[in-house]
Amino acid sequence: MGFDSMKVFITIVPTKQQTTLQLNDGSTITELIKHLQFKLHATIVLHNNTPVPEDDLVVDGEEYLVIPVASGG
Numbered sequence: 001m002g003f004d005s006m007k008v009f010i011t012i013v014p015t016k017q018q019t020t021l022q023l024n025d026g027s028t029i030t031e032l033i034k035h036l037q038f039k040l041h042a043t044i045v046l047h048n049n050t051p052v053p054e055d056d057l058v059v060d061g062e063e064y065l066v067i068p069v070a071s072g073g
Contacts, residue, residue, distance in 0.1 A: 004024070004025040005022050005023065005024055005025065006022070006023055006024075006025055006027070006058065006060035006061070007020055007021070007022055007023075007060065007061065008020070008021050008023060008032070008058055008059070008060070008061070008062055008063070008064060009061075009062070009063040009064070010032075010036070010063075010064055010065075010066055011063065011064075011065050011066070012036075012065075012066050012067075012068070013065055013066065013067045014067075021035060021036075023035065023058055025060075026057060027057070027058045028054065028055055028056065028057055028058065029045050029052050029053065029054045029055070029056050029057075029058060030054045030055065031058070032045065032058055032064065032066075033045065033054070033066070036066060038066065038068050039068075040054060042068060042069045042070075042071075043066060043067065043068050043069065044066075044067040044069060045064055045065070045066055045067075046064065046065040046066075046067070047059070047062060047063075047064050047065075049065075052064070
């Protein structure tokens with residue numbers, strides 16, 4: 001028995017790098033961030049120009065903007 005999967009489209013800001021991810025059905029934004037190997041506490045994900053909480057489910061076929069946040073002094 002296989003697992004169900006979904007495809008989402010990612011644009012990483014500010015580089016505008018685009019990629020497609022294949023994730024398991026029921027994946028959360030946290031899993032999306034981890035798959036991209038970004039830090040959870042330093043990444044913002046937008047869907048339809050709205051920030052998405054880390055525990056929200058990823059929607060099949062949708063596009064997400066991923067913004068790694070940099071800080072320093």
